[in-house]
Amino acid sequence: MTQTTKTQVGIIGGGPSGLLLSQLLHLQGIETVVLERQSRKYVLARVRAGVLEHGFANLMREARCSERMEKEGEIHHGFYIYDQQAGKQRVDLHKYSGDNSVIVYGQTELTRDLYEAREKMGGIVIHNAEDVKPHDLTSVSPFLTYRKGEDVHRIDCDFIIGADGFHGVSRKSIPKDILKEYEKLYPFGWLGVLSRTKPVSPELIYARTERGFALCSMRSQVLSRYYIQVPLSDTEEGWSDDAFWDELKQRIPADDAARLITGPSIEKSIAPLRSFVAEPMRYGNLFLAGDAAHIVPPTGARGLNSAASDIYYLYSALVEHYKKGSSKGLENYSARALARVWKAQRFSWWMTMLLHRFPEMPGYDRRLQDIELAYLFSSDAAMSALAENYTGLPF
């Protein structure tokens, strides 16, 4: 038998996008139900983003979820770019972005904060929801169905939010003749290692070398996250911890390599690099947000931050709808969100093209990479453009 309930906003996906929107709306008295396919433990075990723009941090504050982020997150006023020929140069974010900065705070931690806040407020987050399906999306009474054990449930909604990531069901519910997908696949991936070690540098180091790209990042002062560019044919099993550390040391400045503290990996994974955008981000009463609609390569840390701007636009539009009776924000949502999404795509593409070693790259293209970097290091205007994008364009 099907059990039917009702809510105002049905949200598919209990990742950062879905949870943040649900928390923000609840604080405005708007009802939500979040349906998440996985268990909470599974969601919290995923190691992903770590660099937050101010816009994201402000939304966490507005959602009353920022207490731990303010205490444990680290404010970074700059980062380094290292090139084997040109050396190591600091990008002074503070100076070049008009006093802006970023916060280093892991996605796992902020997701935990959001879950706890939802729990405290009695928010409804249904885990292990199987076979979630959105229905009647172009009608005024769309609904969701899902299975939990033997029972089938139905939730009647005013609006449905597809915040179910790249592999979710929401985007696939939009007819193929309406949805346009843009994709760019890069011919390499990033092998990432998380280790309980002190980070080699107080600020991130992005490294461009003949052997390929590397990134020294972190989640805290006792948790380091390092990446190296690897061919798509590589596997995690093929990389022992020792082999990873040896390769990383060859791609970073010699003085950093000499003081790098290594340790056993507590997580190791390969992520292929891909750019993707789906347009439009609205179909009837279904609204896509975050990775469900767009993804970027991790270079430049735009993924989670692009999700945040979608949530901001949706949140404002839904509040406008319920509190002021205006549907203008909802009508403009797709165009507004996509305008910013494409700027983040451009920035991620630019940083990826600048810093990676492409297989069989013509000498001409490699020289252009050299010159792009030389220009960046010598121009205040180029540094300002980088800093403005890295710290986050306005919502």
Ligand SMILES: Cc1cc2nc3c(=O)[nH]c(=O)nc-3n(C[C@H](O)[C@H](O)[C@H](O)COP(=O)(O)OP(=O)(O)OC[C@H]3O[C@@H](n4cnc5c(N)ncnc54)[C@H](O)[C@@H]3O)c2cc1C
């Ligand atoms: C390996 C990896 C590394 C990354 N590193 C970075 C980084 O360094 N910097 C950065 O900015 N970004 C990074 N990202 C991107 C960043 O993690 C994402 O942009 C962010 O998670 C987007 O949040 P989201 O809530 O939109 O999607 P997700 O986090 O993907 O959440 C979607 C949720 O929906 C659930 N779901 C899926 N299908 C269904 C369904 N059918 N029914 C119900 N629930 C469903 C999923 O289980 C998931 O919990 C990385 C991503 C990956 C995969």
